[in-house]
Amino acid sequence: MNILDKIAARKREEVEILKEEVPVETLQMLPHFKRKCFSLKENLKKSKTGIISEFKRRSPSHPEINLGADVAEVTKAYEAAGACGISVLTDEDFFGGSLDDLAVARETVKLPLLRKDFIIDEYQLIEAKAMGADVILLIAAMLKPKQVEQFSKKAKALGLEVLLEVHNEEELKNNIFDTIDMIGVNNRNLKTFEVNLQTSKDLAEKIPGQYVKISESGISDTTAILELQKSGFQGFLIGGNFMKTEDPGKSASEFINELKSRSK
Numbered sequence: 001m002n003i004l005d006k007i008a009a010r011k012r013e014e015v016e017i018l019k020e021e022v023p024v025e026t027l028q029m030l031p032h033f034k035r036k037c038f039s040l041k042e043n044l045k046k047s048k049t050g051i052i053s054e055f056k057r058r059s060p061s062h063p064e065i066n067l068g069a070d071v072a073e074v075t076k077a078y079e080a081a082g083a084c085g086i087s088v089l090t091d092e093d094f095f096g097g098s099l100d101d102l103a104v105a106r107e108t109v110k111l112p113l114l115r116k117d118f119i120i121d122e123y124q125l126i127e128a129k130a131m132g133a134d135v136i137l138l139i140a141a142m143l144k145p146k147q148v149e150q151f152s153k154k155a156k157a158l159g160l161e162v163l164l165e166v167h168n169e170e171e172l173k174n175n176i177f178d179t180i181d182m183i184g185v186n187n188r189n190l191k192t193f194e195v196n197l198q199t200s201k202d203l204a205e206k207i208p209g210q211y212v213k214i215s216e217s218g219i220s221d222t223t224a225i226l227e228l229q230k231s232g233f234q235g236f237l238i239g240g241n242f243m244k245t246e247d248p249g250k251s252a253s254e255f256i257n258e259l260k261s262r263s264k
């Protein structure tokens, strides 16, 4: 069984339990459920740098990125550094994150927040909205096009923005819906964990113009960003490169400043 199938199976168990413990009606009563979301798409369109910084303690490919990281401290510093948005891992079993991390980030910053998780059920969309997310991720490699269509529609109805993650041309062409806001190309193959920025460069021209393009994973220097910008990307999702350092906020700040000075 590959890692995505394993994660999907675990999520399905988890969601069934949660639905009983915290029914949708309870989530809908939480104060964030009715809030108006911040727009990541608009921030990326306006930005010269387009950095989306990620809060992540560990991952299946890197079991110890920054196990003791404090979500309030890091997200506050990411905001001060000039990030356009923040991605927060909420998966517990494989990434050491939680919905509490998302809630703390929501209390800390006024930036759009991406709930970074493996969505396999509409329940998780309601949960995302109730816990303060602005954007949700749909991973094409894990879902049928019918599900991508259904979940993106539901997310839009909740006022959330939708980032579709693809890894190859087939996933892209099977999942073009007008309920999607942004298309992210994951440079990491989630089946093998290999990273290659060429994945983004190759797919860029095939992504229809109405979608904001985001390149995800394996970005570790500003030269990569300048190249990806030339290919048409407006957003850059960076996790490990910041989180693996002692002071992720400072790393993000130095990175964004360097990018600004090189973009002049």
Ligand SMILES: O=P(O)(O)OC[C@@H](O)[C@@H](O)c1c[nH]c2ccccc12
Pocket (backbone or CB within 6 Å): 054, 056, 116, 117, 139, 165, 186, 216, 217, 218, 219, 237, 238, 239, 240, 241
């Ligand atoms: O740490 P990196 O290589 O900068 O990658 C960040 C982000 O792209 C990565 O965490 C990610 C992209 N898509 C995902 C889907 C699920 C979990 C994690 C991810």
